[in-house]
Each structure stands twice: as structure tokens, then as C-alpha cells.
Amino acid sequence: MGELPELAGLSPAERSVCLGLGIERIRADREPDAVGLAERAAHEALAAAGLGAQDADALIVVESRAPQTLLSSEATRLQELLGARDALTFTVGGLGCVSLTPALLTARGLLAADPELDHVLVAHGSTPAMRGRYRHPVTVNGDGGGALVLSRTGSVRLLDIVQETNGKYWDLFQVAYRDLPSGSWRERCQDPATYSFRLAVETRNRLTGLLEGLLKRNGMTRRDVAGYVTQNLSSGSFGFTEESLGVHILPACRDNLREFGHLGPNDVFLNLYTALERKELAEGDRAVLINVSPVAAWSLLLVEIGAGESTQ
Template sequence: MRWEDVYVAGTGVWLGEPESARSALDSGAYDAQQHAADDIVSVSVADSSMAPPDMAVHAATTALKRSGLDAEDVDLLIHSGIWFQGVDMWPAASYVAGHALRRGVLAYGLEQECNGGLGALEIAARQVGTGPGTSAAMVTTADRFGAPLVRRWSSEPGFVYGDGGTALLLSARGGFARLLSTASGSDNSLEAVVRGPELRPLPSGEPLDLLGRVGHYMRAHGSVREATERVAAVMDSVVDTVLADAGIGRADVTRVVPLASGRSRMEWQVPQLLGIPLERSTWEFARTVGHLGAGDQIAGLNDLLERRELKAGDRVLLVGGGSGFSCTCAVLEVLDAPEWEPWRPGE
């Protein structure tokens, strides 16, 4: 869908301190062969006191400050995460909205796995694009991954999990970039890839075993090749749609911000699937912070801005994807690149 008068007014992140891949190799937490394929340098690790919603509050506060808007200007907050959000059966979105914005803002949680950040962005764009000319909406994400329930270095081959919160503020009043288009697609039958052998009536309390679930799917279906091809088909269709709606082609994309994976997966995502050189992606950032759950694209965009690697006229393609399978993409056009101070870990 093509958007008119929907702008990105601010972004923000909260990241922990970097934990090196070398230390994980030395401790035995990270497999040497997998590291060779991933080429990961480090991941963001939060300290023991930081819960995910507080990360999102920090990120949202930064985004709001950078936007120049007031909390009273924001009509909607959508929060996403893929893991535990601090308390069971509790509305984390309301906490983030109440602490970062105000008590009266509408707050919703969106569960769409790793596509949650961009899925929320498309929903927020509908709010801003169809609302009054003063409308604004905040998207936040946050996750923290820790032992023994999640083994960040080995739970899912090709992804090393990092802790962090992100925020992006859309506004009808203006901003540093214009949202040109968004598009989404899905293949819901692919939820079986990570479901495992059965549904359970209650939580098991066992460590996350995505590798075991995928192994079950492979035994039942022979391989994951067909599933991978179907994922690629959905992503290819969504990318074609979002670029067509933006009125540009793949060659016109200045930078692409995909899921933050290891190098082998990143090369499949960007050069092979998208046909865009890896050098135009946010790979160098991704390999230092890890996979931030639903927040990779917002964090990657924020890094490009803080490093001042974008200029007026640049087109940025954000590419999402989450098990299920869902995919949302967005195209931004930079109007006036901001001069923000770079993020410092742990702030």
C-alpha cells in the first residue's frame, strides 16, 4: 500500500553491553563450525536487572525526544516481543505506553514473532494515514534472552540472540523520512516448521528447543527445502509489491535492513533473494548486536541514522519475516537526515 503524509519522526534503541563470540567459543556455548558460518563478532547482552519493557521505555523516550513531539501528540502505541516480557498474563504494552508516553494513550500488544516490529509499523501507518493531520503512533519492541530457558548462542542455527529494545515514531505532521509504502504476506501452514510434535495444554517450563522442533518437521516431511522455497516465495512477492507501490525497483534501493542473522543466512536473504549487494545491507551492525527478536529493522535503521550513512533522497527497504510465516516490508525515503548522537551501549 502506498502512503501519503505518513512520516518517520524519530527512532530509538536500548542495547546492552557486547558479549564477544570469542568468549562464547571459549566457554563452549558457541559451536566453532556454526561460528564459521555465522561470522558473528558479538551480541548485545542486558544486565541482570533489565526487563524487556524497560528497554522499550528507554527506546521510546529517545524516539519521542528526537521527534520534537509531545507525549500528548501520540494516539497509539503497539508493542511486540517474541519472548517473556517481565510478568505472565500482563499487558506489557500498557506499561510501555504509561511510562514512555501517558496513561490515556491506546496500547496494544502484537504477537507476530520476528515480523512483529514491521507488522506493527504497517498497522500504525494505517492509524496515522487515515487519522487527522495531527495523528502520531509509536511502535516498540523488546526482548531479553537468557539461560537456562534460552541458549542465545545455539538455540537456532544461523541466529544468535541479542537483548534490546527499539522504538519508531510515525507522524502525520512530518519527519526526517517519508513512508512511501508497506506490504505484507503470509503462508500460515508454515507454523508447523517450529511447532514441534504436539500442542501442550500448559507451559512445559523446559528450555527453548527450536532445533528439536525443526528436526521433527524434517522427519515428518523429509526436509525443510520446500518450506524454505515457500518462505522465499512469500518474501519475493511482498518485496515486489512494496517496491512497485513505492514506484521504485530493486536497483533504486540505497540500503536494505533485513533480519539480523549470521552471514550465511544474510547472504541468502540479501544477495540471493533480494538481488541487493550485501554491502548495502546492515550486516556490519547486525554482526555486532545479534538478532533482536522483533526489533532488527528499527535497530538497523537507527544505526544507519546515528552513523550518518543516509542522506536526503536515499530509499531504505526494511524487510521483515517471522515464523508462521509472515512477512512485512516497508520503503522509506529520507527527506532530511538527522544529526543524532550515536548510541552508547547500556544507556
Template sequence: MIGVSEIKTFRPASRLSLKEITQDLKLTQQQYDKLKKQGLKQVMSSGDMTCFDMLHSLLRGCEGLWENDDLDCIIYAHALQSHPDGHDLLDKLKMIHELQGVPAFEISDLNCASSLMAIQHACHRLSHSKKNKALILVAEKCYSPFLRTITDISIISDGAALCVLDRHTESDIILDISMYIDCKITQSEHMDEETFKWFQLSYFLGIKKVLQLSLKKTNKTLNDISLIIPHNVNKDTWAYMGKSMGIPSEKIFTENIGALGHANTCDLFLNAEDVLQSKKLKSGDLYFMISVGLGGAYTCMLMQR
């Protein structure tokens, strides 16, 4: 069965405090208080490093995790639609790391949820491939200060991660990947005020719907789930979701929200790396990974440790 054999992350050492961001963007005291209440304290800042730089740095220490001729594909997922690295980022990385023969493409269709969409595509390819592994890359950088905030929702971090999928792994097996798209709010960049308010109000309802979809498909119940690993949007979202579904707060991993911020497609892997290196899960435990993309894209992946 296909599973995740490795997760590695790049976490910039520099941090920007909530107060610094508030001052730089001239946020109101009300906005500052709301973000602080939601558990956000600081974000990671990559300084002069680009997405290419972060991925290059990450890949330099990871070449031994796969054989190049055993890679079916490389998929680069990102939320920001364009950046100064340009569309040749993958070509440059492949050239430097001698991966020229591996098919590679980008996914950004579901914004922050593009990371799980990339894994779904890679799993589909692997299930029809003679090769055994696929490489998922994610990287995010706020090239403009104004990209740092999603109004009243979160503050954005920089960072990068990679995920290796393997057809023959015996742990962290992928049991299901489910998606739900709210067609009323698919316009992520041009939502009017009324639509954006609906997105804020319906956020946790979409999460609830996609989780229920996955549980139904796999004939599982919430009682079977040991842990939920979400992305770091804010604590309020996961508190509302947990309360509405009867999930105890200790079953939802939110420990990184304050320290790392919301790194778009990356923080799901930041959180998973920390969880899998800890003793929070034992062999055989079921757990969810959840990510939501601005514009009403809800995704979850059910895994078995």
C-alpha cells in the same frame, strides 16, 4: 505523508560471546562452526534488566519527541509470546510516563516481523486520525538460555527500541509496507523437522517474493533502491537473497550481525538507527527495511530518505 521522525534504541552493554553460548547450551562443534561462518560473534545481554526496564530506560530520555495529546496510539511489538513482565507492561509504562490517555496494544502475531506489522497498523490509524504521531515500542529479552538460539539459523540478543511515526515528516517517508505469509509453515512453535527444513530452504525465496510485491505496487525497480536494511538473522540469508536477485552485497546492510546478533523485532531498528546516522543515504534515496518472522511471515517497508 506518514514517515519515521525518530528511531531510538537501547543496547545493553554486556555481551555474550559465541563461545560462551556454545558452552552454556552444549552446542556441537559443527553447530558452533556453522554459526561462526554465518558471521555471528556475540550477542547483547540485558542481565537482570527486564523488557519493562529496558523500555522504561529508553522512554525516560525521549519524552520530548512528542506531545502526549498528539499521540494516536502506542503499539508494543515483540516476538516472544510471553515473559515475566506480564501483560500489564504497557499499563505500567503509561502510568509512569503519564501516557494514560493514549490507546495502547500489543502485537506479536508475526514473531520477528511483528515490528513492521505494528508500523502498518499505526499508519492505518494515523491516516484516519486527527492526531499526528504514533509510538512503536519493541523489546526482546531471552529469559531462558535456551531462547538464545534458532537452530542452525541465528543467535538471539536482548534489546529495545522505539520508533515515532509522524503524519507531517519530510524525510524517511513510508511509501509502502508489504507482507507475504507462507501458509505452509505458519506453525512457528510446533513445526516438525520436515517443515522446519522447508522454512530454512525457502527463507530467501519468501524475502524475494515480498520485495518483488512491493516493487510492483510502487512501480519501482531494484535499480531504484539505494540500500536494503534487513534484520540480523545471518549473513548467509542475505548473501543468497542478494545473489538470487542480482543485488550487490554493498547494497545490503549486514555490518551489525557480528557485533549485535539477532534481536528479534529490535535489530531492524538498531540497524536503521545506525544507517540513518551515517552518510550511507542521501536525501531522496529509496531504501527497504526487511524483517522475517519464524513461521513464514515476510515483511518489507519501502522508504524515501
């Protein structure tokens, strides 16, 4: 992280926070934009599922934070690049990292509502909205693409989803961009104290309540959860989540934080599948995926490892 260009322009306090996030390196791809990264990931996800683009009955794109052009459609651009011309295609978003959750809710709803629909492709390309990658005091953004194929059977079963939002924080972080060249865009936290204290307390309370409710309605206790996965913001955010919920985050999360930084909505499933590859979760295990956004939004996903009649 010592080579991050904007470090030289940070105040001593900001520089100290940035270097203390626990992020050692990020991936920065100068060629593809967010749609290009999503396209790569979508092709890989389809191939891994033994499918081609023509097999995607629906394409749900988690929208980027800063599209390349206004009024055009990134979703249908991705549809054309993939060759998924018959797929029902649209975007979801507006909740930052938590935007993945409404995408999954929608995919699950489509599969439940239409028995002739078999495969829903969810894709997202994560790139910074601005030239700089450090988001004070939150994280450092890397580049990455992510995609999932949701079907009626699969090796990971999505059992349940819960989500809450609070509109009081809708503009806590913002980028003023109208009438400004993109090189002048700067993300600003309107009230750092609110982020660090008030929102932190609410996040602890919201996540605690969501977890208790999620487990109760699935007839589970915390002893039934084999592992917890969360997004990659900072080593401090892992500690906060662990202390707030009394849980342990799987090691894959910390390793991916060090190697990739923050990849927006792609984080939790990158961490989940890394944990699976490393045998941190086994057949029959249940895991909880935790996502938080300062807009503010909170979501938990309950998944089970092992093939079954459910979406993956």
C-alpha cells in the same frame, strides 16, 4: 562468542554452526526486562522527536515472546512507566520478527483514520524467551530496546508496506513450557530439513514476488532503490537474501550483526538508522527493508529519506 555459556553443551556440529554465524558479540543486560528496555528506547525516541510522553496519542507495543507474567498487561505497564496515560494503548504480535510490520500498518491506519491524532509511538523490548541465547541453527539473541515515533511529517517517510504469511509453518520452531521450570525451556526446530530447504525455497520465491509487486505499484524498478536493509540473523542469511533477490545489503547490517547479534523486530530500523548515520543513504534515496520470520511470515517496507507529508 567464545564466552557464550551454552557453547559447552552444544554438539560439535551445533557449535560449528553457532561460531560461523558471523556474530562476534552481543549485549546482555541483566537488569531490565523486555518492558524496561522498551521504556528506555521509547524515552529516547520521544526526546529525539522533541516530544514528551504526554504527546503520544497512541502506544503500540510489539509483544515479547515470553511475558514476565500471564494475564497482566505489558502494554499498559509500559504506558504507566512512560507516563503516557492518555495514549490509546495495545499490543500486536504473533509473527516473530515480522510483528513490526502489523504495528506499522496499524500506526499508519490510525493516522489516516483520525485527523486529530498526530503521534503514534511503537516500542519493543527484545530479550530471549529462554536462558540460552543460541537459536540453532538460526542466530544468537542479544538484548535491546527499539522505538519509533510515527507522525505526519518526519525525516524518514514510510511509503508502502507489503506482507504475506503461510500457516503451514506455524509450529516449525517452538518452546514447550507448560509444567516446566524456565531453566528447562528449549527452543526446538521440529524439522531442520524443512527450515533449511523447503522454507528457504519458499522464502526466496515470496521475497522475489513481494519485491516485484512493491516496486511495480510504486512505479519503480530496482535501479530506483538506493539500498536494501534486512534483519540480523547470520552472515549466511545476508548472502542468501542477496543471491535470491540479486541485491546488495547495506554494510551497516553486517556490522550490527557482528556487534549486537539478533534483536528481533528491532533489527531493521537499527540497521536503517545506522546506515543513515554513516551516510550509506542520502537525502532523496529510497530503501527497502526486508523482514522474514520462520512462522512463516515475510514483509517489505519501502522508505524514502527526506522530510515530507507522510509517516516516519
